[in-house]
C-alpha cells in the first residue's frame with residue numbers, strides 16, 4: 001500500500017504492520033527562486049512527485065506512508081531576497097525531532113527524511129543519527145542535491161554546462177514547466193554562473209570539494225545559479241518519469257536495509 005498519512009484514519013494507522021512499514025517525511029522549502037519561478041518551487045516539485053508515485057507505483061514490501069510535507073525548511077541562505085521563509089537551525093531541529101518522535105510513538109520503526117532542498121541536507125544528515133540514538137528508529141536520508149540522483153536522470157537531457165543545474169536552474173525549471181507551468185515566467189528567466197571566486201578555484205567552489213559558508217547573495221546577483229533558459233516541459237516530464245521510478249527503487253532498498 002502507498003498512502004498519505006493524513007488520509008488514513010487513526011485505526012488504519014494503528015493496524016499497519018510496523019515491521020514492514022516505512023514512513024517518508026517530505027522536507028521542502030519556501031524560498032526565492034529567481035524572477036521566473038515561484039517561491040514554492042521545492043515544495044511543489046516534491047509534492048508533485050509524491051502524487052505521481054501514489055498514482056503510478058505499487059509497493060509490495062509493506063506500507064509506504066507519506067507523512068504531511070513540511071513546506072518550509074532551513075533557507076536562511078536566501079534571506080535578503082523577498083519571499084523566503086525559514087526556520088532557524090534550533091527550531092527546525094526541534095520540529096523534526098518532535099515529528100519523528102510522534103511517528104515513532106505510533107509504532108513506526110523506519111523513517112525516510114525525503115528532501116528536495118539543498119539547504120536542509122546538513123540538518124537531515126545530522127539529525128538522522130540523533131533520531132537513531134534517541135528514538136531507536138532506522139533513519140534514512142534521501143537527498144537529490146548531494147547524491148548522483150539527478151546526475152543519472154539528466155543523462156542525455158542536460159544541455160547546460162558545469163554550473164547549469166544548481167538553483168532555479170535547467171533542472172528545477174524543467175520540472176516546474178511540467179508540474180505547474182502557469183506559475184513559471186520564462187520571459188524573466190536569466191542564466192547565471194556562480195561568482196568567479198567560488199567557481200574558478202581548485203579547492204573551494206559551490207560544489208566543493210571544500211566548502212565556504214556562503215549565502216546566496218555572495219554567489220549570484222539574480223538569485224539563479226544555473227541555466228533556466230534551457231529548460232523545457234518535455235525534459236520535465238522525462239525527469240519526473242525517471243524520478244518516480246528511481247525513488248521507489250531507493251525506498252525499496254531502504255525497506256530492505258536492516259541495521
Ligand SMILES: [Zn+2]
Pocket residue numbers: 033041042117167168172
Ligand atoms: Zn529549489
